[in-house]
Amino acid sequence: MTRSAKPELLAPAGDWEALVAAVQNGADAVYLGGKLYNARQGAANFDHEELQRAVDYAHIRGVKVYVTVNILLSDEELEDAARFLHFLQQAGADGVILQDLGLANLARQVLPELPLHASTQMTVHNRAGVEKLLALGFRRVVLAREMSLKEIRDIKEATGAELEVFIHGALCICYSGQCLLSSMIGGRSGNRGRCAQPCRLRYTLVDERGRPVVDSREVGEYLLSPRDLNLSGHLPDLIRAGISSFKIEGRMKRPEYVATVVRIYRNLIDRAMVEEDFYITPEEARDLAQIFNRDFTTGYFYGRPGYELMSYKRPNNRGLFLGRVVRYHPHTRRAEVALEEPLRVGDGVEVWVSRGGRVGVEVHAIWEKGRQVEQAPAGSVVEISLPREVRPQDRLFKTHDAFLMERARATFASPREVRKRPVTFHVRVRLGEPFRVRVEDDAGHSGLGTGLTPAQPAVKRPLTPEFLKEQLDRLGNTPFALKDVRCELDDNVIVPVGEINEARRQALEEMEAAIIKSARPAPPLPEDVFARRLAGARVKATGRALPAGWSPGKRPLLSIAVTDLASLEAAVSAGVDQVYFGGESFRSGPPVGEEEIRRGAEICKKHGVRFILSTPRIIHDPEMAAVERLLDLATNLPAQGVLAGNLGLIDRVARTGLPLYADLAFNVFNLRTAAYLLDQGAVQLALSPELTMEQVAALVSGGHFAAEVLVQGAVELMVSRYCALGSLLGGLAPGRNCSSPCCGRRCALKDRVGAVFPLEVDQFCRMHLFNSRDLCLVNDVHKFAEMGVAALRIDGRGRGAEYARVTVDAYRRALSLNPAGDAGELTRLRERLQQYSPAGLTRGHYYRGVE
Incomplete structure (x- = not known):
């Protein structure tokens, strides 16, 4: 694998703890959002002060920061968004991830120094689209999740573009940037960062008369809810395809999730680059599943997965299969469980009961062979308290692993750094001169610190290289680790210990500033230069040609x-x-x-x-x-x-x-x-x-x-490479062709309140939801x-x-x-049209707008 370039591991950061978790567990870059203009408005996100702090924190530790500005913007918002981009450029952000073509066009005019990344919200899914964005000035393209590995490889070979793909986490069922489902149902627009995820709700597949065509009890009710993407076992293929950046989804996830997933993918990428026989350990696979999963899929990388893409029976975390109920003891309200995975006090479990849904609890006590224990291994039979009766053979899933969460939290909750930059101290102590120390990292960044008092002859205990190394190695809560100390030391001299410590602090602080400065993509653009550029970028969209048959002032x-x-x-x-x-x-x-x-x-x-x-x-x-x-x-x-x-x-x-x-x-x-x-x-x-x-x-x-x-x-609410008809009725799955149940047939999805959303399948077997x-x-x-x-x-x-x-x-x-x-005739025309829309008519967003 060493012949291929090493890909970037790109991690999500929805808040400060997630940022620290990503950095400390080995991310090469993080992506995060400000308080406005990003597609995850439900995350905590970062204000201006926090953004600057985040950039500096990451850069000192050798990590890049990309900021999401990936929503559609109104004309009233564009200049303010451009000013936000200017702030990000001044802060030293390594790039911004954009959806809006207008903002991208404006950014190229007023901030050519700021690298642009095309969001997956731009729905770029073919070579010509990538080439168009490169011509517009984008440095990187985040491809649509629906692309196959062969398509990606071919685009890379043809264009040489920096390509970013998602490798782990939640999937959208619709091509990103083309979904209006949340927008039209509840006024919360995915294109404006407010998606309410109605795709994760219950639906029934029905025919033209509204009759179910599949048994929801057998298949499941979550017909638009995909599994989570997991490409952990296929990284060598992705590396060989030339993908520049491997992206983990999850800005809405808790920091323990970020820590765990980043840690594992860091190990896997490093392993893939040096091992001829790539592997993933059972523990790594188990931890990925335990931290969060809706079951896993490889998405479209290896073809159309059909029903194996979907998590039809539940839209949220299913955890890890733990075991089955042996019997239930009503008098003690305990369930006897045969474990297939370890269990410990503090874990969370969920029982999938045969009647009445699911039962979820935190395990406060475990009994094994009549005595109370803190933990029990796989293969044992234990008792745990449950609030309601369960039946033999009901399945248990571990939805929260206390040990895994503690391990993850230790990487970001402690002030001690996991990720360290090796440094060498060069110390000079001459009689009659102040203490002097220069610190340098492997990349050549350096900083200087000096004392205030000239070195004096030692009366009792002169300075030694060993003593200086001990003092300079006090780096516990810094992002640095001692690599070496090199001394120019006169015999029999002494300086105050406080001055050594202060000089060390000065040197490290100066080196941090040098690292931050060198990590910037470009020098900060002065405010007055930006203001002149923005003032000169006024726009009027004047059509060079107009369609025949229409001119301004004529009826539509x-x-x-x-x-x-x-x-x-x-x-x-x-x-x-x-x-x-x-x-x-x-x-x-x-x-x-x-x-x-x-x-x-x-x-x-x-x-x-x-x-x-x-x-x-x-x-x-x-x-x-x-x-x-x-x-x-x-x-x-x-x-x-x-x-x-x-x-x-x-x-x-x-x-x-x-x-x-x-x-x-x-x-x-x-x-x-x-x-x-x-x-x-x-x-x-x-x-x-x-x-x-x-x-x-x-x-x-x-x-x-x-x-x-x-x-x-x-209104078309979705276009999807997933086809519900082919998957549920046509047998579409890996290695199995679809029997084309859509031909000459109309179906729809009915939601939990009885609304019916028509489905169509186009000539390329893509599903359209209306x-x-x-x-x-x-x-x-x-x-x-x-x-x-x-x-x-x-x-x-x-x-x-x-x-x-x-x-x-x-x-x-x-x-x-x-x-x-x-007016009466217009009303009659509307009533006439209503006959063709049994569910009623809507005026869409024209009078209500979107959030």
Whole structure:
């Protein structure tokens, strides 16, 4: 393994104790967040003073610090966020992890000295996307968790980019940055750092009539809850792939978790770099499982895992299997348990009872063979107190291991340092001169300390090298360890011991300052220079080209996205202005191929409707060739544009010469993101559905460009490489192909309150989850028109021809009405549309916003 570069071990730090735990257990770098603008607002996080302290603490110990600023930002927040980035640059942060394209664009203008890392929230999952971010000035890309090891290896070989991947911890079921589930259900946006994790709740897979199609009692109820990622046994493969940074997820986890996981991965990475026959010990595997697990998976690194990705039966820590109940003694309220793992007082256990859920307790006492003991080994039969009756063969799991937690806590709760930097002291003591000591580490950082009093002739006990070494080795609570002491020492001299200690302190303090200074990526940017740059970076998103058929001040165009030819024909006959079709299709309906695309383009041309080729928002590299064939087809038709939501398609669309329509997946939340996409050649931008009416109005008035808003249809809440239908009904698993139960079939997920979320599966076998209620803004079309919105979009994908015809007709009528005099007719149109949304209609975030 020594031929490959050693990867960085990157650890999470949600608070100060977790930071210390990560550093002291061997992390090469940590990532953490400030009090604002990061995707883990539920963590304690760090204020400005704590951030500076964290950077200095880590740098003195040879550890890098990356700060997360990985949420979408409004225009009102951007300048303040840029000032925060300036603070981080001055503090010496080694990089910032960003999601927002607009902030990234601004940062490159005003803070080119600050290294940028692309968050996994940017949904980068193909080579062209990585290349696009490198061109934008990113130093590192955190890849989507859905990528295979081969895809990652190929990107590394093709681009040479710094690539970061998650190797351990919780997984999102959706491609990060594309999830609106928490946002739409409860107003807590994952894109704004407030995800409430509704994916970890109970769901039932149902058919079109709402009938369950799997037995939840047998399968489980947590149908969107993945297992935890664990690649501990596969590190040599990841190292050979050239991955630069191995990232542990867990900024919401307690510091004991961070300490344990970092300690084990530190040992494993070091072992992988020197051992030909890599291994993980049973103790290491057990500790990883004990500290937290929802069961483990290798994710998508080795293919699509199907149902083996998921933790269907529980969404939280399951602990380590401890043993089974032998019998229960009602009179003593004790359970007799046959142990398969050691148990000690202070451990936490949970019994999975055969009837009535689970029973969890802390073990306060253990009885073995009638006597009370502090601990019992595996293989023994013991009694423990339980508050309710359990039955023979009920399973016990150890959810809290007191010894493991104590071991972890010892690494960060004590002032004594585990991680030490070796130093050499150079001492000079000359008669008549003050004591002088220079300290130096192996990297050449040094510091000088001197006494105040000239050395005197010794009366009784002169200084010796042994005595000086003893005094200088008093480094217990510092991050330094004595390597050597080299002395230039006159015979028979003495200096006060206090001066030796003070000189040592001065020298170490000066060396710490030198280490901190040298660890900085760049010198601090002066405030006045930054202020001038920021003042000169004002932006106006002026479109270089505008879509034909629309100009500022004209009524909005009416657009629709469809996935079958019948819906396209219905929409065209009802009076739609532009259609998105062809590059994405759902398996519940008829397939869409080149013939259907040609036919759709002909129908649109005949009726004067703009035909725009749609493309999937997710396109992995093995799928890119199929999409490129469609782009070539669109060029030859010709289509009037391409709807793309993928960074990896921007340059490819540009080569076709067709206009680029930026899709919802770009998360356009501010004017600077709009400006970037317009600079890339986009003629129309779909705005984020998480914006309010006021934010839409400000965006549209703030820049002269064609903006599109989603006004009708079931909002897409998720796109996932995991497919519930294939996994639960089609037998999809490692080594087993799916039987395609999705073909010609519609299913949905029903939540615990009865809301039904439709599912669709696209041509690449990715699952799309839609909102239970249709978005409907038919009453508000004139507000959008007055703002200057260019296009109103209906999402008719998978909804059929009747839905396309009725919704287009309703919006066409609404646009022709006078809102002041025809309020009743607008209400009737809304009531008509409600017939197609049995769960009711919603106005989304336009009037409520997101947290």
